[in-house]
Amino acid sequence: MKSIKLKDLEKLIIEKYSEDEKFKEFLKENRDLEVEVAVENIKLKELEDMEEFTEETVIDYLDEIANLEVISEEKEKEQLKNIEDSEEIVIKYLGEVASIAFNYIRDGIAYMDIVQEGTVGLMKAISNYNVEEDGEFKNYCRFWIIKEMVMFIQNKVEDIKYEFMNYFKTKKENFGKEHHHEHEEEHEHGEVYLKEEDLLPSIEAIEKREKLVSKKINFFNLNNRLSLRHIEILNLYFGFGKDKRHSIYEIEEKLGLEKGQGETLFQEALLILSTVEGKIAL
Secondary structure (H helix, E strand, C coil): CEEEEHHHHHHHHHHCCCCHHHHHHHHHHCCCEEEECCCCCCCECCHHHCCCCECCHHHHHHHHHHCCCCCCHHHHHHHHHCCCCCHHHHHHHHHHHHHHHHHHCECCCCHHHHHHHHHHHHHHHHHHCCCCCCCCHHHHHHHHHHHHHHHHHHHHHHHHHHHHHHHHHHHHHCCCCCCCCCCCCCEECCEECCCHHHHCCCHHHHHHHHHHHHHHCCHHHCCECCCHHHHHHHHHHHCCCCCCCCCHHHHHHHHCCCCCHHHHHHHHHHHHHHECCCCCCC
């Protein structure tokens, strides 16, 4: 079976197959194509730069779906032939959605939002799937899950960029017309608080910031907040794509980590997952 790297698939989705019908045709033409979900050369955001607010429901959600009883492969095959009630199939693949979502914890993106979009992708996979034409369902649904996650982030990035560009356009149009009240700089504990005109003192400064935004606010330039090791530990702990759930001790043994290192990395990963939607850093 041929394979495609995740980054290459993301580019195809954004550039050519953002529409569901076109994506469906792409899958039919490439039914033997398998996606490599693992991310390479991930750019990790430093833990200390994260927002302080957290979402406590994430760990509860992951625990719940990790412990769900799922249907057998035989029953899954029977249901996929004539889907009248897809609930059991959805339940079986919620762990797949949760696991793939670990790869999309980008700056400004909340984990549970990505899970929600991935679940939409899973539902689309079920409704579009044809047993005779589309190959193995597990591989087929991965493509749809990734597609929905990628397009959610891409659309959000474009909205944010549009807002920035409108702001800079207004600043340039009104430059020199704006009047600011004269006041002394505020000091507190030796800190100086810069005003907006200090950051954008000229048309050239505004245009320079425009270029920075255009370059940085891009799907492929957003920082990831989970490292590959974090993702590996989460999948082992919750048993996603594994034959069972692993204890922290088993994870340390399996990955050759020092005692206590597995727990530290696991807690870091949970904090990152539970951090509510933050800002996109330029």
